[in-house]
Amino acid sequence: MALLQIAEPGRxxxxxxxxxxxxxxxxxxxxxxxxxxxxxAVVLGDEQGRALLPSVVHYGDAATSVxxxxxxxxxxxxxxxxxxxxxxIGRSPADVASVNLPYTLEAxxxxxxxxxxxxxxxxxxxIGAEVLKALKARAEGALGGALVGAVIxxxxxxxxxxxxxxxxxxxxxxxxxxxxxxxxxxxxxxxGLDTAVEGIYVVYDLGGGTFDVSVLRLTRGVFEVISTxxxxxxxxxxxxxHLAAWFAxxxxxxxxxxxxxxxxxxARAAKEALTDHxxxxxxxxxxxxxxxEQLPLPRALFDDICRELVERTLGPVRRALRDAxxxxxxxxxxxxxxxxxxxxxVRAAVATLFGREPYTGIDPDQAVALGAAIQADALxxxxxxxxxxxxxDVNPLSLGxxxxxxxxxxxxxxxxxxxxxxxxxxxxxxxxQTAMSLHVVQxxxxxxxxxxxxxxxxxxxxxxMVAGAAxxxxxxxxxxxxxxxxxxxxxxSGVHAQIEVKPSHGLATEMVADMLMDSLNSAGADAxxxxxxxxxxxxxxxxxxxxxALHEDGDKLxxxxxQLEILVAMQAVADMLEQCSEAEGGSPQAQRAMxxxxxxxSDALNQITTPFAGRRMDARVKQALSGQxxxxxxx
Amino acid sequence: xxxxxxxxxATQIRKxxxxxxGGVGLRVAIxxxxxxxxxxxxxxxxxxxADDLSFESEGVQLLVDAKSLPMIDGTQLDWVREGxxxxxxxxxxxxxxxxxxxxxxxx
Numbered sequence: 235m236a237l238l239q240i241a242e243p244g245r246x247x248x249x250x251x252x253x254x255x256x257x258x259x260x261x262x263x264x265x266x267x268x269x270x271x272x273x274x275a276v277v278l279g280d281e282q283g284r285a286l287l288p289s290v291v292h293y294g295d296a297a298t299s300v301x302x303x304x305x306x307x308x309x310x311x312x313x314x315x316x317x318x319x320x321x322x323i324g325r326s327p328a329d330v331a332s333v334n335l336p337y338t339l340e341a342x343x344x345x346x347x348x349x350x351x352x353x354x355x356x357x358x359x360x361i362g363a364e365v366l367k368a369l370k371a372r373a374e375g376a377l378g379g380a381l382v383g384a385v386i387x388x389x390x391x392x393x394x395x396x397x398x399x400x401x402x403x404x405x406x407x408x409x410x411x412x413x414x415x416x417x418x419x420x421x422x423x424x425x426g427l428d429t430a431v432e433g434i435y436v437v438y439d440l441g442g443g444t445f446d447v448s449v450l451r452l453t454r455g456v457f458e459v460i461s462t463x464x465x466x467x468x469x470x471x472x473x474x475x476h477l478a479a480w481f482a483x484x485x486x487x488x489x490x491x492x493x494x495x496x497x498x499x500x501a502r503a504a505k506e507a508l509t510d511h512x513x514x515x516x517x518x519x520x521x522x523x524x525x526x527e528q529l530p531l532p533r534a535l536f537d538d539i540c541r542e543l544v545e546r547t548l549g550p551v552r553r554a555l556r557d558a559x560x561x562x563x564x565x566x567x568x569x570x571x572x573x574x575x576x577x578x579x580v581r582a583a584v585a586t587l588f589g590r591e592p593y594t595g596i597d598p599d600q601a602v603a604l605g606a607a608i609q610a611d612a613l614x615x616x617x618x619x620x621x622x623x624x625x626x627d628v629n630p631l632s633l634g635x636x637x638x639x640x641x642x643x644x645x646x647x648x649x650x651x652x653x654x655x656x657x658x659x660x661x662x663x664x665x666x667q668t669a670m671s672l673h674v675v676q677x678x679x680x681x682x683x684x685x686x687x688x689x690x691x692x693x694x695x696x697x698x699m700v701a702g703a704a705x706x707x708x709x710x711x712x713x714x715x716x717x718x719x720x721x722x723x724x725x726x727s728g729v730h731a732q733i734e735v736k737p738s739h740g741l742a743t744e745m746v747a748d749m750l751m752d753s754l755n756s757a758g759a760d761a762x763x764x765x766x767x768x769x770x771x772x773x774x775x776x777x778x779x780x781x782x783a784l785h786e787d788g789d790k791l792x793x794x795x796x797q798l799e800i801l802v803a804m805q806a807v808a809d810m811l812e813q814c815s816e817a818e819g820g821s822p823q824a825q826r827a828m829x830x831x832x833x834x835x836s837d838a839l840n841q842i843t844t845p846f847a848g849r850r851m852d853a854r855v856k857q858a859l860s861g862q863x864x865x866x867x868x869x
Numbered sequence: 870x871x872x873x874x875x876x877x878x879a880t881q882i883r884k885x886x887x888x889x890x891g892g893v894g895l896r897v898a899i900x901x902x903x904x905x906x907x908x909x910x911x912x913x914x915x916x917x918x919a920d921d922l923s924f925e926s927e928g929v930q931l932l933v934d935a936k937s938l939p940m941i942d943g944t945q946l947d948w949v950r951e952g953x954x955x956x957x958x959x960x961x962x963x964x965x966x967x968x969x970x971x972x973x974x975x976x
Contacts, residue, residue, distance in 0.1 A: 237949060237956025240885055240895065240911045271956075272885050273913065281953065375953035 237378060240272040253382040255412065255614035256373045257420070257606025260365065260386055260400065262320040263442045265289045266600060267369040267384075268607035269377060275424070275604040275611075277597075278376040286599065287372070290317045291364045293353035300368040312336045314351045318443075319365075321466075322347055322358040323403070324396030345395070362403035370409055383412040385610040387602050390416040390448045390459045394688070394717055401717075412613040418448035419457045420605030421571045425593050427452065433566035434460075436554075438584055438592070440547060441572040443469035447551045449558040449565075461557035463550035470505075470574035473540050477501035477531075480539045481516055485527040492521045508533055509576050537579045544583045551587065568592040573599045633710055633718060636673035636682045638663050639767040645710045648678060657709035659725075663775070665782065666698040670706060674720050674733070679752065680760040681767075693722045695729040701775070762822035766829045770814050773807050773836040780804055780843055783850060791849045800846065803839040810835045872897055872924050872931050872941060878948040878957060879927030889913060894923075894930025897946065899937040907940060909959055939963075 256278070259266045264286040268277045277285045284302070292304035292315045299307070308315040316337060322330055327341040338350040348355040366386075373381060386409075388400055397414055404411045418437035422428065427435055432453050439446040446464040450457050478497035482489045489497065500518040507514040513532040520527065555562060568588050574580065575598045584592050596604065634644040637660070646656050662670065670693045677685030696704050705725040712718050723730040780800065788797055810832045820828075874882065886892050896914040899907050914932045917923055922938055924931045933941065944961040 237951065237954055237958055238909060238911050239956050240882070240913055242913060274885065274888055278953070372953065376955075378951070378954040378956075 242273050253614040254373075254377045254379050255382055255607075255610035256369075256377075256384045257415075257603050257608070257610045258366065258369055258384050258386045258409075259417070259420070259603035259606060260320065260362065260388075260403075261289055261441070262318050262444055263289060264599070265365050265369060266603035267373045268600065268603040269373060270607050270611035271377075275607040277600045277603055278373055280372055287365065287368060288317070289320065289365050290315060291319070291361050292316075293351040293356065295352070298353065298364060300364050313338065314353075316349055316351070316356070316361050319349075319358045319361040322349075323362055324358070324393070324399035359399050359403045359406060362400065363406035366404055366407035366409055370407055381409065382614050383410040383610065385412050385415050385420075385606040385613065387415050387417045387420045387606050389446060390418055390462045391446075391464075398717055412610055415606055415609055416448070416457075416459055417446070417571070417602050418450055418459065418462075418569075420603075420609065421569050421601040422450055422452075422457060422605065423608050424596055424601040424605035425567075425569055427567060427569070428457065430566075434558075434560060434564060435567045435569060436551070436565050436588070437569045437571060438547070438551065438575065439464075439571040440574040440580060441469050442574070443467070443471055445469060445547050445550065445572075447547075447554045449554050449560065451558075460560075461554045463554035463557070465546065465550055468543070468546055470572075470577075472543055473505055473574065473577065474498050474501040476540050476543060477505060477516075477536065481518060481527075481529060484529055485518075489520065490522055493518070496521070504531055505536070505577065508536055509578060533578065540577075540579065544579055547580070548583060548587060551584075562588045565590075569601070570594050571598050571601050631676045631686075632678055633674065633676055633688075633712075634685075635660075635708060635720075636675060639771045640682045641764055641767050642675055642677070642680055642682055642685055645708065646712065655709060655711040657707050660706045660708055661702045662696065662699065662704045662706075663701055664778070665701050667701065667704070668696045668698055669694045670696060670722070672708065672720065672722055672731075672733075674718070679756065680764040684752070684756075684760075688718070689720070689733050691720070691722075691731055691733040693724065693729065693731040695727065696724050697727050699726075701778075759822050762825040762829075766814060766825045766832075769829045769832050769836070770811060773811060773832055776836055776839060777804060777807050777811075780839065783843075783846065787846075787850050787853065791853065792846060796846070799842055800839070803835070803842045806835045807832075807839050871926075872933055872938075872944050872946070873926040874929055874931065874946040875948065876927050878946045879929045881948045881957075882929045886913065891915065893917065894932055896932045896934075897937070897941065897944075898934060899940050909941075911957060 254269070256267050256269045257275075259268075266277055266285055266287065268275055270276075279285045280287070280301075287301045288305045290301065290304040290308065292299045292307045292311065294307075294314070304315060305317070308317065314337075318335065321335075322339070325347065326345045327339075327347050330339060330347055339347050340350050340355060342348040342355065342357055346357060348357045349361070370381065370384075384404065386400060386404055388397055392400070400414060401411050417439065421437050421439070422435055427433065430452060432451075435450045435452065437446075437448045437450060439448075444464065444466050445468045446462065448462045449460045451460050475498065478494070478501040481501065482493075482497060497518055500516055504514050504516040508531070513530060515528050516531045517526055517528040519525070555565075565588055568584055568590065570581065570584065570592045575594070581592060581594065632644045632648040633646045634642045637643045643658065643660075645658055646654060660670070671690065672693060673682065673690045674688045675682055675685040676688050679685050693706065696706070707723050707725055709721045709723075710718060711721070717734070719732065719734045721730065721732045781804075784797070784800065792800070810828075814828050814832055882895050886894075892913040892915055894914050896910075896912045898910045898912070900910050914930075917932050918934070920935045921932045922935060924933070940963055941959075941961055942963065944959055944963070947958045947960065949955065949958045
């Protein structure tokens with residue numbers, strides 16, 4: 235018999251109509267699943283009531299195990315025990331070359347890596363799917379039915395490839411993804427911050443091994459991630475390490491490598507106890523002599539030992555604020571996420587920086603999963619319409635297309651809220667051009683070579699026309715999960731081509747930040763470069779048109795002297811174009827000067843060909859009218 | 870005429886009300902739908918309406934509208950755990966048959 239939950243007044247679902255939906259926090263170290271029951275978001279535990287499922291998969295001879303069982307086998311069988319697969323998902327071999335992991339990585343393709351296990355080469359998508367499968371089974375057991383869908387959280391800095399790979403993992407686990415949600419946004423929802431009208435919030439997420447900070451702006455119920463920052467190699471484990479090192483030294487040294495595990499465990503226990511006690515006694519047994527060392531550890535001493543680590547987290551916070559052009563005082567609230575934010579000195583440091591107490595009411599390990607569950611409940615249609623919240627995120631970097639001259643035409647500017655669709659018309663550059671290559675790029679710079687290439691595709695079958703006559707509408711569409719599809723349609727003939735962007739390589743937070751900084755630092759140079767390139771394209775187009783016109787009508791309509799004059803002007807333009815390509819990469823001043831000279835040469839050519847153009851026009855009109863009666867023309 | 874809850878169910882209801890931060894009690898109602906004709910509905914109650922009958926059981930206020938009462942008179946609400954799943958379960962002496970899923974019943 236099905237078991238019932240309490241609903242909000244007027245919202246009790248008809249039988250068989252309550253749609254079971256869950257929120258999943260697919261973490262690097264641990265994963266959680268949560269759902270809304272009786273109007274409240276709760277984390278679903280396993281049979282032992284454990285909420286956290288270690289994101290570890292072990293490939294055994296007979297069976298694959300996930301979670302605590304898999305983690306227990308890590309020491310004995312490191313090659314076949316995969317932890318932290320999230321660091322690999324959606325990344326290319328080049329991206330992960332520097333990631334230090336205890337198992338063997340192999341390239342699956344240019345764009346994906348796999349882990350060599352006894353069960354074969356496993357992709358991060360397959361490994362992630364195993365974790366998701368375990369969470370799905372737990373949720374279906376706890377909720378007593380099949381799930382209609384799940385909201386899965388991803389870091390705000392995940393790029394399209396990493397998001398797509400996460401969706402692929404969910405599909406493989408048999409989960410219907412209602413949407414992907416940014417982790418900081420999920421934490422903000424868990425605290426109900428989305429019910430405010432507007433505000434600026436900072437989400438400080440210090441986990442076991444990673445640190446992320448995000449600045450969110452809420453406007454009319456819509457969260458935008460304005461900036462992100464962090465340190466992928468800083469977490470609670472580092473605090474344990476510092477404390478263990480202090481203990482080893484303060485207790486007189488002489489510890490053996492065999493004691494390291496015990497020292498870390500003792501450090502962790504002491505660290506956790508200090509959240510509730512002013513002072514604790516840290517104890518650890520020497521494996522060599524059996525002697526138990528113990529030292530009193532007051533909170534103040536622990537603060538001193540780990541001060542440097544807490545300081546290290548504040549750098550990325552300040553940078554993220556600077557990127558968002560905000561001062562700490564302008565922030566309306568700070569949300570703490572991640573188990574390590576239980577440490578009081580972390581809370582104190584954050585409170586001092588922002589001059590306000592951070593939100594800590596929700597278990598920091600669970601906030602992200604709970605927020606995802608609330609979102610899943612809304613998306614599954616279990617809430618009435620009027621308070622249905624539609625959450626939006628933004629794309630972190632501009633998306634655009636390559637145009638002639640290696641320039642970027644931005645179609646969707648950075649920080650546009652998604653889902654969104656924008657289009658722009660393009661045309662052909664050459665007479666009789668029947669195909670167009672579309673190169674989708676991401677970044678803030680003006681030149682394609684400085685941006686990140688996402689995809690290329692070709693629109694074929696454009697009917698031959700003179701340059702500039704074809705009308706090709708290029709539409710960029712980003713769905714609610716931040717996945718991009720690009721569509722190109724030639725308006726006259728209707729030929730079209732499309733691509734779903736599953737971009738090839740990863741994009742780390744630092745890269746986004748670097749790309750933004752680059753674009754700011756080189757704004758002046760980029761602008762000069764772009765204007766020069768545009769002048770070059772204009773000049774080249776004029777040059778080509780003149781060549782074609784001379785070829786067609788030169789002998790008919792021009793005196794030899796006139797032809798000569800035009801050829802001289804053309805030569806001047808050609809010379810300038812050659813000098814321009816040499817000047818590229820020069821100083822902005824030099825480029826501006828070059829552009830002036832090129833413009834002068836093009837203007838001269840334009841001027842001298844104007845009478846010729848007029849004569850050609852007259853000749854065409856005459857040709858069209860000859861042999862026709864006036865009344866026929868009027869009809 | 871009465872509807873009651875077990876001590877375990879009462880604890881859960883109190884907990885849910887406290888977490889929700891408001892509400893006078895629990896509304897137990899019958900809706901005509903589902904595969905066997907009638908379905909139970911459990912909702913938080915923010916106020917009693919004129920045709921509500923109110924019962925107190927194990928310190929919890931239960932509200933039942935007059936139309937629903939005949940069909941659930943004598944029902945006891947329990948909180949049970951089945952494997953990982955936990956929730957409220959109805960023991961209704963009036964129900965002649967319940968559908969396989971237990972979400973609806975016939976009289």
